[in-house]
Amino acid sequence: GQSLEQPSEVTAVEGAIVQINCTYQTSGFYGLSWYQQHDGGAPTFLSYNALDGLEETGRFSSFLSRSDSYGYLLLQELQMKDSASYFCAVNNQGGKLIFGQGTELSVKP
Amino acid sequence: GAGVSQSPSNKVTEKGKDVELRCDPISGHTALYWYRQSLGQGLEFLIYFQGNSAPDKSGLPSDRFSAERTGGSVSTLTIQRTQQEDSAVYLCASSLEGGLEETQYFGPGTRLLVL
Numbered sequence: 001g002q003s004l005e006q007p008s009e010v011t012a013v014e015g016a017i018v019q020i021n022c023t024y025q026t027s028g029f030y031g032l033s034w035y036q037q038h039d040g041g042a043p044t045f046l047s048y049n050a051l052d053g054l055e056e057t058g059r060f061s062s063f064l065s066r067s068d069s070y071g072y073l074l075l076q077e078l079q080m081k082d083s084a085s086y087f088c089a090v091n092n093q094g095g096k097l098i099f100g101q102g103t104e105l106s107v108k109p
Numbered sequence: 110g111a112g113v114s115q116s117p118s119n120k121v122t123e124k125g126k127d128v129e130l131r132c133d134p135i136s137g138h139t140a141l142y143w144y145r146q147s148l149g150q151g152l153e154f155l156i157y158f159q160g161n162s163a164p165d166k167s168g169l170p171s172d173r174f175s176a177e178r179t180g181g182s183v184s185t186l187t188i189q190r191t192q193q194e195d196s197a198v199y200l201c202a203s204s205l206e207g208g209l210e211e212t213q214y215f216g217p218g219t220r221l222l223v224l
Binding site (some may be wrong): 102 | 142154216
């Protein structure tokens with residue numbers, strides 16, 4: 001089967017750092033993507049890792065360890081606008097994405 | 110167009126009726142994907158198009174679901190004899206060529222409610 005596990009909820013305060021973990025078990029793996037979705041909105045792409053290591057894009061970083069089937073999204077200098085759902089997704093054959101259930105991040109003042 | 114568009118944005122239908130959902134991908138994008146998102150859940154892959162062909166239909170839940178794409182552009186997802194469990198947000202995404210590392214750009218979705 002295919003499964004991705006991520007925490008359902010995370011709460012943090014403005015200015016803090018938060019890490020959202022994702023473990024996966026899929027048949028076929030080409031990379032791990034992260035998407036952000038605000039309430040009622042379209043998912044938007046944040047980051048992608050095909051190889052082990054850390055990818056940094058501004059305040060957001062993403063990490064992948066293929067040997068551990070594990071990745072995480074790191075959000076720094078949290079802002080209120082970062083309150084949203086965050087999804088990890090395995091890039092599979094044909095470019096299709098296999099999504100986790102999402103982590104709802106609440107940023108408090 | 111500037112982004113992926115979907116219509117209608119909301120659809121309420123009665124159980125047993127057929128519905129058609131439309132997706133207009135970003136101009137020039139050859140790959141198109143349909144996903145379904147139930148309330149509070151992740152996205153579930155339904156079908157993938159490369160041009161007008163659908164090499165992967167593995168996510169379609171039943172034979173009541175079908176999709177087509179014409180002219181390498183617009184796609185229609187049809188659900189026949191709708192059931193209450195079909196209620197969800199149906200999201201469409203497109204990417205330039207369907208490459209493994211390409212970003213998928215999502216539309217705003219169609220919220221389907223089956224009464």
